[in-house]
Amino acid sequence: MSKAVEQALGCRATSLQPLSRSWGLKVMRAGLDDGRTVLVKQGPGDLPGHAGLEGWMLDELARETALPVPDVLHASPDLLVTDWIDNEGGPSSPAHERHAAELLAALHTMRQPSFGYSRDTAIGGLAQPNPETTSWVAFFRDHRLVHMADIAHGRGRLPGPVRTRIDRLADRLADYIDEPAHPSLLHGDLWGGNVLVRGERIAAVIDPAISCGHPEIELAFTTLFATFGRPFFDAYGALAPLDKEFFTLRLHIYNLYPLLVHVALFGGSYVPPVEATLERAGC
Structure with missing residues (x-):
């Protein structure tokens, strides 16, 4: 996954933290050598092309709506990289x-x-x-x-x-x-x-x-x-x-x-x- 991230973004992943899998996609939190933290999903997953499709859907929401969504940094059929969203979990108040x-x-x-x-x-x-x-x-x-x-x-x-x-x-x-x-x-x-x-x-x-x-x-x-x-x-x-x-x-x-x-x-x-x-x- 480190090599795929570097090829996609031109930055080296200095840390990779495994998260739960998502429909067959490997999911990682990655720290980059430029100081950014990103979310990475790598396929092919249960549905071929799912990583790229998810990126396309996020881009559609970003372009068409005011919903807050992660910025898509790279989307291809088997690799999705987005901004990491600092958060406190799901809605609770x-x-x-x-x-x-x-x-x-x-x-x-x-x-x-x-x-x-x-x-x-x-x-x-x-x-x-x-x-x-x-x-x-x-x-x-x-x-x-x-x-x-x-x-x-x-x-x-x-x-x-x-x-x-x-x-x-x-x-x-x-x-x-x-x-x-x-x-x-x-x-x-x-x-x-x-x-x-x-x-x-x-x-x-x-x-x-x-x-x-x-x-x-x-x-x-x-x-x-x-x-x-x-x-x-x-x-x-x-x-x-x-x-x-x-x-x-x-x-x-x-x-x-x-x-x-x-x-x-x-x-x-x-x-x-x-x-x-x-x-x-x-x-």
């Missing part, structure tokens, strides 16, 4: 949640031309298709719900009867979710580990899975692993009012997508929550 609400409300109110994106992306080391589409219901049905159910079932981690029930929900999806006022750019993977704080502010959001969609799918995801709670939703709702019906069934419908991602990756304990949501929907 109402102030963190209120700042996150400001950032996400601003992101979501930016009008985008269509659902999907200009290229396919990835979530958790899995392919995430983004064909540009005019209907949110059709996009979520075909390229999120059914797509990830197919992957999970194909890996032997989603039982056949549950897969059939997802098809029943897909056939009736327009009864459960609505078209938004406009497509919004989404970070796409806002669990707590991807939100870094420093002091009382959000220092950076990392590891995106970008696409354009309904803001509600992003907001729902923040509840799945308790990334944010009441202070976030109160602050967000004051800036971008939310339909109260979101908090009943729709939230759970949208969380089928990240749940199916986890079923595809890990199986086991993530299947019962999928079944519980299908039961709620009468499917």
Whole structure:
């Protein structure tokens, strides 16, 4: 890895500290001989080209939004180098949640031309298709719900009867979710580990899975692993009012997508929550 960093940046790595692996990528904190500290991810990883794709997504967020993201110093299919973000872990205070609400409300109110994106992306080391589409219901049905159910079932981690029930929900999806006022750019993977704080502010959001969609799918995801709670939703709702019906069934419908991602990756304990949501929907 030292040689790869030197070839990419023209600086020698004087220290390398291993961090946890990320979807097959080796992850290191590296000190450079010019005094900088950087984060390095080296592949090929579970999804070919994932390192370069992650760099491209970070650049998209930096170019198109005001979200704080690490600067990309180098991105190629098997190597990503970004600024190191000094941080104190994930969000843990109402102030963190209120700042996150400001950032996400601003992101979501930016009008985008269509659902999907200009290229396919990835979530958790899995392919995430983004064909540009005019209907949110059709996009979520075909390229999120059914797509990830197919992957999970194909890996032997989603039982056949549950897969059939997802098809029943897909056939009736327009009864459960609505078209938004406009497509919004989404970070796409806002669990707590991807939100870094420093002091009382959000220092950076990392590891995106970008696409354009309904803001509600992003907001729902923040509840799945308790990334944010009441202070976030109160602050967000004051800036971008939310339909109260979101908090009943729709939230759970949208969380089928990240749940199916986890079923595809890990199986086991993530299947019962999928079944519980299908039961709620009468499917």
